[in-house]
Amino acid sequence: MSDKHVNLSWFTSSYSSSEGGMCVEVAATADTVHVRDSKNRHGSRLAFSIRQWDAFIGRLTAEEFGA
Template sequence: MSSGTSELAWFKSSYSGSEGDSCVEVAMTEQAIHVRDSKDVTRPSFAVGREGWRQFVRFASER
């Protein structure tokens, strides 16, 4: 992932519970949705286009 992801506004799902240490964090930009491991934010994140993210969320919500 390119540098500069530390400036993003990362957040966790409200479904992650009170402990909140076993989930992913996401940050949204106009171009992409960035995803990272909340347990180790120093590891590289990855980004997916907004349409790809919509398809993923739609797929996951059907399960």
């Protein structure tokens, strides 16, 4: 089954605020992690494999991205 046909359960990032800043929501299936802008829920979204998402989170944790 394609993720396009799955009813996703979206969660707002704990780093998002209600002050109108950068806000993201994340939803996961067994194979994919989806990310969207919480202020534009019907707009574009990104989809990552679990392996890609784990690598991304690992780099964030290691602070490899500049501020």
